[in-house]
Amino acid sequence: MELFHDTEPSQKQQADQLEESWTAVDPGCPVPSTRDLLEAANVVRKHYRIKVSGPEPPPPLRSWSELTAVAISTQPLAMADAASAAVDAAGGSRHRHGNSKTAQRSGGADSSESTGLAYASPAGPKPVQVLLSRLQQEGYAHPTPIQRQAVPALLASRELLAVAPTGSGKTLAFLVPILVRLRQLKSAGDWPAWPKAVVLSPTHELSAQQARTLNLLLPGSGLKACLLNKATATGNDLSKVDILLANPLRLATMVANGQLDLSGVRFLVLDEADKLFELGFVTQIDGVLAGCSHRDVVRALFSATLPDKVENLARTVLKQPLRVIVGAKNTAVHAVSQRLLYVGQxxxxxxxxxxxxxxxxxxxxxxxxxxxxxxxxxxxxxxxxxxxxxxxxxxxxxxxxxxxxxxxxxxxxxxxxxxxxxxxxxxxxxxxxxxxxxxxxxxxxxxxxxxxxxxxxxxxxxxxxxxxxxxxxxxxxxxxxxxxxxxxxxxxxxxxxxxxxxxxxGANTNTKPVNKGRKKLKRTLATVKANKRRQPDT
The missing domain is CATH 3.40.50.300 (P-loop containing nucleotide triphosphate hydrolases)
Structure with a gap:
């Protein structure tokens, strides 16, 4: 009698493998108790205090290594065949996420893939691998909570309303998907002249900071970025720029004057969006939005605070956006030691x-x-x-x-x-x-x-x-x-x-309001004295 052995691993072995693979990529996050896709995504969100509202949000990243397969699984269908061939040639495979029918790799499949969150692929398109290498070199070992959810959302072409504390990595949260998607578009031949991504900020200093971060990631991408200011507006050929960092007034003026064409823009990001809407930039933003007329343009708003009035205004420029909040909305950072010092006057x-x-x-x-x-x-x-x-x-x-x-x-x-x-x-x-x-x-x-x-x-x-x-x-x-x-x-x-x-x-640093009553009394006394001097002697 032939003895048959069950070649499938036991439930305990599968659980051990799942825990081991999960811990390897995200050691701080708990392991889900089941293989359900939604539960696995919710485990990550709950651990990192990520709140998402909106239809069918993509699962969050567990590590930067998942970026390659996320980029492939969320790319437009027109580019899918070329990307699949590139990965297969490198010895990997692609699979989609978002439902329970996750494709399995043949032979020694990683059991963590069944959670629907294992996007990792052994190899991928070279530009994405170069980007991953740059992230590691610059010390970005693990994605922050806002990056975990915003990156796959933007790669899935979902419009985004993101609120996260100051210093939480919002800049990388929109720069990384911009770099990945633009490189894919360029490889597919969909590459018109003029900028393909625009990032708006309320101040030149903030735009300059974004430019410093972007310059760390650009090498090896084959993309060109420009910080729009008085010098670059006249001295650069903006038709050859791929990513444009700008302030609303200058950008809107150039668009209105026909100096800049934004019809090919695929990503429009408003950083510190609450300040943009509060400072009277609405007219300029409307001009930029009208210029970004491509049918596939993705708009995203990022800020550390978002009052309800500003949020309602922001939603008028977004189409079915995902709302992502890290931590509690409009609260101070708990990690900072804070105190009030009473000084008397x-x-x-x-x-x-x-x-x-x-x-x-x-x-x-x-x-x-x-x-x-x-x-x-x-x-x-x-x-x-x-x-x-x-x-x-x-x-x-x-x-x-x-x-x-x-x-x-x-x-x-x-x-x-x-x-x-x-x-x-x-x-x-x-x-x-x-x-x-x-x-x-x-x-x-x-x-x-x-x-x-x-x-x-x-x-x-x-x-x-x-x-x-x-x-x-x-x-x-x-x-x-x-x-x-x-x-x-x-x-x-x-x-x-x-x-x-x-x-x-500049005589002193006093901000005490002027005593209007005392000034009025002085003016009255001066008027009385002047009238007395004008009266003829009797």
Whole structure:
């Protein structure tokens, strides 16, 4: 009698293999209890606090190594045959994700593929492999939570509304899929002139930061990128540019004047989208959206905060977007130690800052102020103290701002003073402390500042203090109880205090509103004296 042996591995062996393969690519994430595709995706999302809403979201990445097969399985059908041939020639195979009928590789198939999340392929198209190598060389060993979900979503041509904390890797979350998809389009011969991807940002400094990140990944891609400014707008042939980084006003003006053709754009990304919609760029953004007329264009909005009013406006420019939120929406970063420092009055802020510096506050330090006049005034005060300080604001030329940022990055400057707008989205590696020298105008502005301090017990600030104190309390920071019991601020009262003439001229750093009653009395007395002088003697 012939003895038959079951060649299939036992359930325990399959479970052990699944756990081993899962742990190898994502050691910090729990192993799903079943082979169900949805459960496996939800395990990753729950572990990394990723919330997704929208129809049929693609499963998140577990590692960068899955990028090759994700790119193949989500590419348009017109390019599928060429990509399949490229992978097969390299000794691999392709399979699609998104349902339970995941294709299996013949012979020694990795059991983790049955979860629907194992996109890994032993080899793939060379440009993607080069990109993976660049990511490893630059220290991006594992994708961040926003990258895990945003990358496969954009590769699947899903429009995206993404909210993630500052410093969470949003720039790579849209640059990586742009590089992968554009390289595929170029290999397939779908390559018209003019830009194929546009990234809009509210400030030139943020665009310059994106350009630095992009330049790390471009080598070997065969793509050309350009940071749009006054010099490049006139000195470059933009018809040969593939990825364009720009600010709305200049870009919209060039499109309206016929200097730039955006009809071939496949990716349009709005970074710091809430600020773009708040700052009156809506008209310019509408012009850019109208110019990006390709039928397959994919639009994505990224930000660290997204008020409901801005989100409703953003949805008017997106088609059935996926909404991806990492962590809690519109909350401060819990990983940052936060505290409120009570200084009594305006003059106490400068004394407190000097004391912190004298006590050995470890640089680099980023200081936020309310206006460009405040930045210049505080800059002078600290300069007289012998501190290695610099400032960036709208009052400076782009060259001066770039030099200040470069000196801060290189360590030549210890303290950098910035306004909210120019500090928004800036990525400075190794910052130890961020000081709110001037009170943020809203909780959203506060969230965008890394590390916190503030002022209280001053006209106009006490009502603003309560929402900020609540944010710090939620992030396990140090907040006195009396701050949490302050009166709520009405929306119509959210106005920035007027600056006195002394502040505007830079004589001091005081922001106390001018006493209008006293000025009116002085004018009245002056009028009375003038009238008396005009009266004839009797």
């Amino acid at each position: 305006e003059a106490g802020k400068l004394l407190a800052l000097r004391q912190l510096l004298a006590e050995g506050l470890k640089p680099p330090v980023l200081v936020f102020v309310a206006s460009k006049e405040r930045a210049a005034a505080l800059h002078r005060e600290l300069l007289y103290d012998g501190v290695h300080v610099d400032s960036i604001s709208a009052a400076l030329s782009p060259t001066a701002c770039a030099a200040a940022v470069d000196n801060f990055r290189s360590g030549k400057t210890w303290v950098l003073i910035a306004t909210d707008l120019l500090g928004r989205g800036m990525d400075f590696v190794g910052i130890n402390t961020v000081v709110n020298y001037d009170f943020p105008n809203s909780p959203m502005d506060y969230i965008h500042r890394v590390g916190r301090t503030g002022r209280a017990n001053k006209t106009g600030d006490a009502p603003l203090l309560r929402p900020i104190a609540n944010l710090i309390k939620e992030a396990d920071g140090e907040v006195p109880d009396w701050m949490l019991r302050l009166k709520k601020l009405r929306t119509k009262d959210r106005k920035r205090p007027a600056l006195s003439p002394e502040v505007v001229s």
